[in-house]
Amino acid sequence: MKYEIIQPNEQLRDFISHFWVGTWDATTQKPNTQYYVVASSLTEITFAFAGESKQSDLLFSTFQGHTHLAGQFSVAGFYHLIGIAFYSYAIPAFFHIPASEVNKEFISLHTFLGPEGAVLNERIALASSTQQRINILSDYFISRLKKQRLEDVRITQAIQLINESNGRIAIENLARHFCLSHKQFYRRFKAFTGFSPKMYSRIIRFESVIHNYPRLSSLTETAYRHGYYDQAHFIHEFKSFTGFSPTEFWKLSNEAI
Numbered sequence: 001m002k003y004e005i006i007q008p009n010e011q012l013r014d015f016i017s018h019f020w021v022g023t024w025d026a027t028t029q030k031p032n033t034q035y036y037v038v039a040s041s042l043t044e045i046t047f048a049f050a051g052e053s054k055q056s057d058l059l060f061s062t063f064q065g066h067t068h069l070a071g072q073f074s075v076a077g078f079y080h081l082i083g084i085a086f087y088s089y090a091i092p093a094f095f096h097i098p099a100s101e102v103n104k105e106f107i108s109l110h111t112f113l114g115p116e117g118a119v120l121n122e123r124i125a126l127a128s129s130t131q132q133r134i135n136i137l138s139d140y141f142i143s144r145l146k147k148q149r150l151e152d153v154r155i156t157q158a159i160q161l162i163n164e165s166n167g168r169i170a171i172e173n174l175a176r177h178f179c180l181s182h183k184q185f186y187r188r189f190k191a192f193t194g195f196s197p198k199m200y201s202r203i204i205r206f207e208s209v210i211h212n213y214p215r216l217s218s219l220t221e222t223a224y225r226h227g228y229y230d231q232a233h234f235i236h237e238f239k240s241f242t243g244f245s246p247t248e249f250w251k252l253s254n255e256a257i
Contacts, residue, residue, distance in 0.1 A: 006134060011142050015090035017042055019134050022081040023052050031077025037106060039068045039241030041195070041203045042085040043099075045109060047124050047133070048078040056080065058125035063112040065105035066194050068203055070243035073106060082130060084137050088193045089159055093151070094144045103194035154178040155192045158185075159200070167205030168227045171197045206241050209234075219246055 002023045008016040024032060031050075044064045049056045059076040066088040091099040102112075110117040120140060127133045158174050174197065175185035189197045209226050223234035235245060242249050 009138055011145070012138060015093055015145070016084060016086045016141065018085055019137070020081075020083045020085065021130055022083075024079045026051060026079050029079075031079055033074060033077045035062075035073045035075045037064060037067065037069075037071040037073070038243070039070065039203050039206055041066055041088060041193075041200060041207060043088050043091060043102065044083050044085045045137075046081055046083040047121075048075065049080040049082075050078065052080045054128045058121060061109040061117075061121050061124070063102070063105065063107055063109050065102035066099070066203075067104045068195070068199055068241065069104060070241060071106065072243070082124075082133055084141075086141075087159070088195070089152075089156055091194070092192065094141060096147070098191040099194035100190055101194075152188055152192050154180065155188050158189065158197075159193065162197075162201050162204055166208040166226070167201040167203070169201070171201065202237065203241070206237065209238070213250065222246075 002021075004021045006019040006021070007013075008019065035048075043066045045061065046064065047061045048059045050059055056079075059078050086094070088099045091097065091102060095102075105112075108117075109121060113120065120136075123136050124133050127136060158178060161174065162169055171185075172182065175182050178185065180188070186196060189195070189200070193200055195203070205226055209222060212222075212226075219234065220231045223229075223231045226234070228234040228237065238244075238246050238249070244252065
C-alpha cells in the first residue's frame with residue numbers, strides 16, 4: 001500500500017490533524033472488502049474509490065467517530081482511500097454538537113450530514129485529482145469554522161497538555177491546574193472530546209506506540225518506554241484497542257504495504 005499524509009493549511013491546523021491517502025496495487029492485490037477500525041483519538045471522514053484514476057467510481061463515504069473500540073466492517077471492494085482526520089475537540093466547532101454524541105459511530109457521510117453530505121459526495125466524486133479533493137474538503141471545513149461555534153478554552157488546553165505528554169500526565173493535576181473540580185473537569189472533557197480524561201490519555205499513549213513502531217527492539221521495551229506497568233498490561237491494552245495482539249497487528253499492517 002502507498003500511504004501519504006498531507007498537512008492541512010494554516011486556517012485548519014488547530015482543528016485538523018492531517019489528510020491522508022491510501023492506494024493499493026490492483027494488479028497484485030484483491031480489492032479490500034474489510035474496513036478495519038482501531039482505537040483512535042481522532043475522528044475521520046473517508047472516501048473510498050474503486051481505483052486511483054480520476055474515472056474511478058466513488059463507492060462509499062463514511063463518518064467514523066473517535067473510539068476506544070476495535071471493529072471490522074464489510075464494505076464494497078476498494079483500492080483507493082482519501083481521508084481527513086480531525087481532533088475530536090473540533091467536532092463542536094465543525095458540527096455544533098458535543099463530541100460525545102459521535103463517539104464510536106461508524107455511519108455513512110450522508111447519514112451524518114444529510115443533504116449536505118450528498119452534495120459533498122458528489123463534488124468529491126467529480127473532482128479530477130487528490131489535490132482538488134483536498135481543496136474541496138479544506139474549503140468546506142473553513143466555511144464551517146466561519147459559523148458560530150462551541151468552544152471550551154480550558155479543555156482545549158488540557159487536551160494539548162495530554163497530547164504533548166503522550167498520555168502520561170496525571171489527570172488529577174490537570175483538573176487542579178485549570179481550577180476545576182474533578183467532576184466539572186470530567187463532565188466538560190467528555191462533552192468536548194467524547195472521552196473521559198483517562199480514556200483519552202490511554203488512547204493517546206496507545207497512538208504514541210503506533211507512531212514509534214518499529215523503533216523499539218522488544219515488546220518489553222515498548223511497554224516500559226510508554227509507561228505501561230509491564231508487558232502483559234501493554235499486550236492486553238493493545239488487544240482491546242485493535243482486536244489483535246501487537247505481533248498480529250504488525251504482521252497485518254506489513255502485509256497491507
